[in-house]
Amino acid sequence: MIDGSAPMIRLGIRAAGPFATIVGCYLLFAGHNNPGGGFAAGLVFGAVLALRTIAGFHRPTYGITLVAAGVFVVAGVALMPLLWGDPLFDQQVLSVEAPLLGKIKTGSALPFDLGVAAIVVGTVIAALDGLGAAEFAADPPANSGGGANSDRGASSDRGERE
């Protein structure tokens, strides 16, 4: 849809992807002390994937797998403390002195946030898939490279673009 007619948008999406991913990672790790968190990070990752999908770089099909993995992690973090007699969701705080980086403080909230992010990304991908993302990956442009695209899908609209 976009690929043939709007090279600038495609270029913009490609260029912005890595930066947006870094922002997402920042939100994921910063969330405990600053604005951010798993939900916001998942939305950023999801938006990156969504944009790459409509630009035809990507054909994500692993939405449900991500959701399932996220549910496992989240439920695990919630239920594990019960096994050693602590209440549900008991927070384990971990503090490490790392060389160069100084003191790193983290805890079981991090895997929980990771799980939440995975579920959000998975949901976005599943929604894209449900809305018919397949057609956007129909014709991988020659210069996309990176193997991020798929050659699946109908090739019916190839003719009208070229």
Add this chain to the structure above:
Amino acid sequence: MIFGLLVLHIAVCVLLAGAGRRLGRGSLLVGAVPPAFSALWGAARLGAGPPATADLAWVRGLDLAMTFRVDAFATVMTLIVSGIGVLIFVYAFGYFGPDAAHTGRFATTLLAFSTSMLGLVWADSVWTLFVFWELTSVTSFLLVGHKSTDTEVLVAARRALMVTAGGGLVLLAGLLLVTGAAGTTLISELTPVDGAAATAGAVLVMIAAATKSAQVPFHSWLPGAMVAPTPVSAYLHAATMVKAGVVLVAVAGPALSGIAAWKGCGIAFGVVSIVWGALGALRHRDAKLILAWGTVSQLGLLITLFSVGTPAAVLAAVSLLVAHALFKGSLFLIVGEIDVRAGTRHIDELGGLARSMPVAFTAALLAGLSMAGAPPLLGFVAKETAINAALELDGLEAWVVGFGVIGGSVLTVAYTFRFLAAVFGPGPETPLSTRRRALSVPPAVLAVAGIAAFAVLGPVDAVLEPAAVRLSGGAAVGHLHRWPGLEPALVISAVVLVVGAIVGLAMGRRPGQAPADHAARWTDASIDGIVTFGREACARVQHGSLPVYLVTMAAVTALAATPFLAHVSSDHLVAWDTPLQGVLAATVVGAAIALSFVGTRLAAGLALGAAGIAVAAVFVLHGAADLALTQLLVEAAIVVGFVLAFGHLSRSFPMTGLRWRAVRMTVAGLGGAAVVIGLAAASGDPVAAPPLAEMATASVDEGGGSNIVNVILTDIRGLDTLGEVLVLATVALGVQALARASASTRGSAP
């Protein structure tokens, strides 16, 4: 040791699941190893002093623990479950020929069942018992349905599962009520209970026991389950699994026998089953079905005796439990051998087997006479004790139980003799295939055990008496007698034998028709009815109209807010903190109104975006950075969604009529009003100061983070977040399923 044995069972089970295909028939011999160890352990513990206990805290936070306690009774049951288990594995090795399919799978499931049954008899916590109870139902379902290509087999397996697993649910409810009344979940600590809740619980537990132990009217699954391979019928449906209900009644007896309803229910189930089961055994013409109906009758006798609960009755029940496992297991295995070698087990097609299968005939004679209660066999001792126990009662109970025990005995003798005469009697000789030693040894061992137990009754009594003492709450139960002397019971026994033998031999070879199994048909019809009802109810509620779903949801939300109307007060309401909020609110309202008037989808998307971004700005004004960030990101993701969806949809909305628009605006207005009312009521009627300070300290101290919003999400109210992300995951699944469904309908269209 208890855990060691369970782990051994499970480990071999896993091994067989992995390597069963390669081991083939040999996996049955591998599967015999863990039961052999358990049986040896049980034998070593016979008569030993204090019970062995083991417990494993499982989920400490919920006080869930796996608790086992192997007392005198559990030791006897261990010997039955594992000892007979070993024989069954060996027998199955002969039953399945060298080229039989799926023997690895069979061995795995059989061992899994054996493990579940051991767990059930060892359990001390009622929840441990419940888990293993359900596991026996599931493994039984798999074993009954072993020949999964046959529709009849599948129907029978489904019936067995639905009845026994449904009984499991009843058991769960009953256990909740009983343990609630007793104040403990450990069977060994149960004390006599009374009260309405305990009575209801006791009746439910009794019903559950009746489903598992195939009592009328829940019996129809047991004859149906005879489509299973014979080792399964002998092991699950004669010796062990059907005893689970009996075991439950036995161990719960000391606590519940004071409840009249418990006793009444148990005796009613039992006596009706004794008679109806025995009549079934007299009428059927398939040797295996004769035995299955006989099992219904014998289980009825066991339930009756345990429900009566007097010390003598309990002793009789325990000895009958052991005797039944031996003789019924043996008879089933013999019928299985006949089935394999003659290719049929229909009594009209069998003849001359007494001469052509001498070993099987001798074993069947021993086992059959034990079943009939003839000396010198364990069955005789058990039946004498039972008759004595019945004679000790008085009042109505004496008449009903006496009728059950004595009348049942006559019928039992009759169907036993009919069985022996019909299966082994003279007739045109049935051609047989060659003898397999693995098929003939196990039933012979079980049959000889019946006479051996009579010969050395002293040690047997030393084992069974403590078990009965355990089950009668510590009261003295007396002893088993090899020869009680010339008592009323002996006279009754002799009359019973003579009358029964005459009836049975007279009926032996009489031609006739097997009765139609109405109970099975009704059970299947009610299962089908439940399925149909579920499907139709679902079709009514889930009609598939998206607008109606949305309107319903919004209308329910609006109605849910009505109770808050009373709490709204204008004292705490202010117009705005800054005028900018007013501007933003006007934007949101304007966008919303515009949204309901525009006709094209693109314009609607724009209006929706405007409303969303204005809301994000409101969040910013309140200093809620996290909310604003999330709101903006959601808006961004939705834009991409629109881009994708617009490709498939028409440019304008399909239903833009005035009436439909009015409905939507009314519902939307109601929904909005509901939220406003809720919020105004919440802020106008505070019950306590906002816990901001506490949250802030808790967030840093316990959550280890300084962003309160996120600590609340991941820690303080983590359970809410868990629920929310699970909703999200469900949505993802739903979207995917809808997409698949529409893709396949599109694909199938030309």
